[in-house]
Amino acid sequence: MSDHATPHRLSCHHCGVAYQRPVLAPGEWATCFRCGSTLETYAVFSAGAWLAVLIATVISFALANAFPVATLYVQGAGQAASFIDAVVITWNVGYPEVAAITFAAGFFLPACQLGLLVWIFSALAVGRMPLFFETVIHWVDRLKPWCMVPVFLMGVMVAVVKLAGLASLTPGIGLFATATSAILITALTRLNSEKIRSMAHDLGLPAKPAPISKPPSLTIIMRTWALMLGAVILYIPANMLPIMRVSTMGSESAHTIMGGVIELWHMGSWDIALVVFIASVAVPLFKLVALGTLVFLTQQRTGIKLRERTHLYVIVEFIGQWSMLDVFVVILLSALGHFGSLLSIEPGGGAAAFGGVVILTMLAAMGFDPCLAWRLAGHRKHLRRADLESTH
Ligand SMILES: [Zn+2]
Numbered sequence: 336m337s338d339h340a341t342p343h344r345l346s347c348h349h350c351g352v353a354y355q356r357p358v359l360a361p362g363e364w365a366t367c368f369r370c371g372s373t374l375e376t377y378a379v380f381s382a383g384a385w386l387a388v389l390i391a392t393v394i395s396f397a398l399a400n401a402f403p404v405a406t407l408y409v410q411g412a413g414q415a416a417s418f419i420d421a422v423v424i425t426w427n428v429g430y431p432e433v434a435a436i437t438f439a440a441g442f443f444l445p446a447c448q449l450g451l452l453v454w455i456f457s458a459l460a461v462g463r464m465p466l467f468f469e470t471v472i473h474w475v476d477r478l479k480p481w482c483m484v485p486v487f488l489m490g491v492m493v494a495v496v497k498l499a500g501l502a503s504l505t506p507g508i509g510l511f512a513t514a515t516s517a518i519l520i521t522a523l524t525r526l527n528s529e530k531i532r533s534m535a536h537d538l539g540l541p542a543k544p545a546p547i548s549k550p551p552s553l554t555i556i557m558r559t560w561a562l563m564l565g566a567v568i569l570y571i572p573a574n575m576l577p578i579m580r581v582s583t584m585g586s587e588s589a590h591t592i593m594g595g596v597i598e599l600w601h602m603g604s605w606d607i608a609l610v611v612f613i614a615s616v617a618v619p620l621f622k623l624v625a626l627g628t629l630v631f632l633t634q635q636r637t638g639i640k641l642r643e644r645t646h647l648y649v650i651v652e653f654i655g656q657w658s659m660l661d662v663f664v665v666i667l668l669s670a671l672g673h674f675g676s677l678l679s680i681e682p683g684g685g686a687a688a689f690g691g692v693v694i695l696t697m698l699a700a701m702g703f704d705p706c707l708a709w710r711l712a713g714h715r716k717h718l719r720r721a722d723l724e725s726t727h
């Protein structure tokens with residue numbers, strides 16, 4: 336289907352080399368010869384197939400938010416909670432910032448992302464060029480890291496294990512719908528602006544090639560340091576302050592992140608304890624140390640292990656959103672554990688600080704550009720640019 340008369344350009348996001356787009360056969364993919372990142376994989380799904388996946392995702396996402404994920408029973412009384420209930424309760428008990436972060440990451444931004452993709456694929460599926468194509472695909476890339484439905488699903492599972500010790504819990508329709516939409520949304524993360532551009536081009540539509548990005552500027556180094564400093568400062572209250580308070584029959588206890596991990600361990604759920612430890616303690620620390628090393632080496636203009644550093648950056652980018660796990664757990668527990676004097680669970684100041692850490696480290700990772708490391712180490716040229724432009 337590829338129209339060879341109008342060559343299409345691809346550029347590596349991780350080191351900046353520009354390529355003429357390769358023609359791929361089924362099962363093939365193209366990798367950047369310089370840094371080893373995947374440039375493009377053979378498109379298995381047509382625009383119509385993606386539209387079908389999208390419609391299934393919209394339906395399951397709507398069900399996931401309309402129905403409770405679980406019902407908790409304490410002494411015969413039941414409390415059901417959906418994701419939106421959890422957000423509203425968190426807002427009402429005095430944590431509007433935690434409510435806003437979780438609402439954005441668990442509902443609003445995923446809903447926007449689905450809307451943008453439906454907009455694109457409903458046009459592509461009938462062979463039309465979507466309106467506002469460039470703007471819409473730009474936002475698809477920008478919103479993608481903030482859509483945390485799979486993280487929320489893991490949060491539901493952790494909450495279920497934590498509450499199983501306290502009371503009896505029945506999963507609801509919302510839980511199954513959340514699981515389905517988490518899987519489908521994970522499949523949809525394969526779509527990015529470059530891939531959508533190539534699909535439009537292969538359909539014979541007038542999709543412009545991606546503009547060759549300008550060499551990244553040095554100012555991103557200072558910005559990344561500043562965001563990381565903010566995250567390090569917030570990391571202290573995030574771990575010192577309780578992330579939630581539990582009161583049962585007059586006795587009140589406050590739980591920090593580490594306290595929660597130890598408690599899960601003592602409950603015998605060492606697997607869930609490990610998941611929470613990795614997501615809430617190991618991932619944020621690993622991100623700060625890894626990103627700090629990447630920025631420092633970039634500043635030193637060294638060419639040491641550039642390929643490995645590029646791969647490390649890809650890992651840091653990928654794991655970013657998983658740190659949000661404990662924040663989702665806390666808002667769910669507060670929504671379910673709502674039985675007045677019998678049992679009451681509320682978020683603590685640590686949850687707000689921890690949400691701040693996650694957002695700042697994600698912004699720091701996104702703002703950093705590994706292309707800069709290549710450029711400062713002396714790989715100044717966008718290597719294939721000259722011969723690429725002569726083919727036009
Ligand atoms: Zn590359």
